[in-house]
Amino acid sequence: MNPNPGHVPTTPPADAGVWADLVGQRTAVEVLRRAVVGDPHAMSHAWLISGPPGSGRSNAARAFAAALQCDQGGCGHCRSCRTVLAGSHPDVTVISTEKLSIGVDEIRDVAVRSYMSPTVGRWQVVLVEDADRITERGVNALLKSIEEPSPATVWLLCAPTPDDVLPTIRSRTRALTLVTPAARDVARLLVQRDGISPHEADVAARAAQGHIGRARHLARDASARQRRDDVLKIPAHLTGVGACLRAAETVVKAAEAEATAQTSDLEASERTDLQQALGMGTKGARPRNVAAAVKELEDEQKLRVKRLQRDAIDRALTELTTWYRDVLSIQLETGAELVNIEHHEQVAAEAARATPDRTIARIDAILACREALASNVAPLLAVESMMVSLGADEPLA
Numbered sequence: 001m002n003p004n005p006g007h008v009p010t011t012p013p014a015d016a017g018v019w020a021d022l023v024g025q026r027t028a029v030e031v032l033r034r035a036v037v038g039d040p041h042a043m044s045h046a047w048l049i050s051g052p053p054g055s056g057r058s059n060a061a062r063a064f065a066a067a068l069q070c071d072q073g074g075c076g077h078c079r080s081c082r083t084v085l086a087g088s089h090p091d092v093t094v095i096s097t098e099k100l101s102i103g104v105d106e107i108r109d110v111a112v113r114s115y116m117s118p119t120v121g122r123w124q125v126v127l128v129e130d131a132d133r134i135t136e137r138g139v140n141a142l143l144k145s146i147e148e149p150s151p152a153t154v155w156l157l158c159a160p161t162p163d164d165v166l167p168t169i170r171s172r173t174r175a176l177t178l179v180t181p182a183a184r185d186v187a188r189l190l191v192q193r194d195g196i197s198p199h200e201a202d203v204a205a206r207a208a209q210g211h212i213g214r215a216r217h218l219a220r221d222a223s224a225r226q227r228r229d230d231v232l233k234i235p236a237h238l239t240g241v242g243a244c245l246r247a248a249e250t251v252v253k254a255a256e257a258e259a260t261a262q263t264s265d266l267e268a269s270e271r272t273d274l275q276q277a278l279g280m281g282t283k284g285a286r287p288r289n290v291a292a293a294v295k296e297l298e299d300e301q302k303l304r305v306k307r308l309q310r311d312a313i314d315r316a317l318t319e320l321t322t323w324y325r326d327v328l329s330i331q332l333e334t335g336a337e338l339v340n341i342e343h344h345e346q347v348a349a350e351a352a353r354a355t356p357d358r359t360i361a362r363i364d365a366i367l368a369c370r371e372a373l374a375s376n377v378a379p380l381l382a383v384e385s386m387m388v389s390l391g392a393d394e395p396l397a
Helices: 026-036 057-069 079-086 104-114 136-147 183-194 198-208 212-220 222-232 241-278 287-332 341-353 356-374 379-391
Strands: 046-050 092-095 124-128 153-159 174-177
Touching (some): 057 124, 092 104, 104 136, 287 356, 356 379
């Protein structure tokens, strides 16, 4: 499968060019590099790129898209590489969402585009960053384009795991699985790419547990580090039901504030753009159409805030999980390096107070909270239940 069989690009090494930031993914990168040079056993018209959070699914897909368009197989410096990575290449369409789902209309629009011939590049590439959020109707609209693609079109679908997309999609795509990068590799990237000091990079990489974006955010943002420290102080203050309920309220309110801060400027800009597009305030505006459009925008904004709030709560749950895993590691004398090594004294004190069985029960309570949130249980109710379980001396029945 090659839209230009007369030209076979040579790709840069797996740790150079567009591949340089794909930390700890050498096996996956080698597969993609073989596909770029036209290996018939490696290339496919549709890919499902999966991997745990922070492994770099979207980055891998963008690097692959850039390499496909680049005459040198992903040099990282030419106009094709730079425009793909910047999101401005005319033959690379990226679908991402800040909402809870990707609807059928958006998929239909991009499906139509997928049948167009490339304008300046070698391929027409469609990258869906959150394929697991495509609605069932959207999946049905996507299937035909994947089953009968244009010869010069490549679909790149990203999802946390293959099981997060429907079997009808999995069966029509080539699977590429990424792994969680080692903390030392993430730290090295932060030092080399972002100029972070080795100590700060090491702390951030361990705290992020291989999540590259999270590690970078922690290393560069003092407020993010403070929010994490606040979460790690929670276990020591769960001294009664009242304290547990207050801790839950604090976590949920902090998540709401974080989500609002991330979206307030964007929401104002979106409202302004909508008003201008609808001619609000002019004689030509139709009140009924204006009201419907404003309502649709407000609904989308609420969904986005809800998703960001859930993401913020999930980060807090992850921090708590690392805390209790450190406690369990000390209790079981595993010898493993602690994630929260800078809080060693507090972790050791907690390990001395509790039994390993109790620590495991607390980790289970955090996992149960995450499952409840995924089932759309009210965030405050789910977190309150978890905090009470964490604060109890014995597992709750």
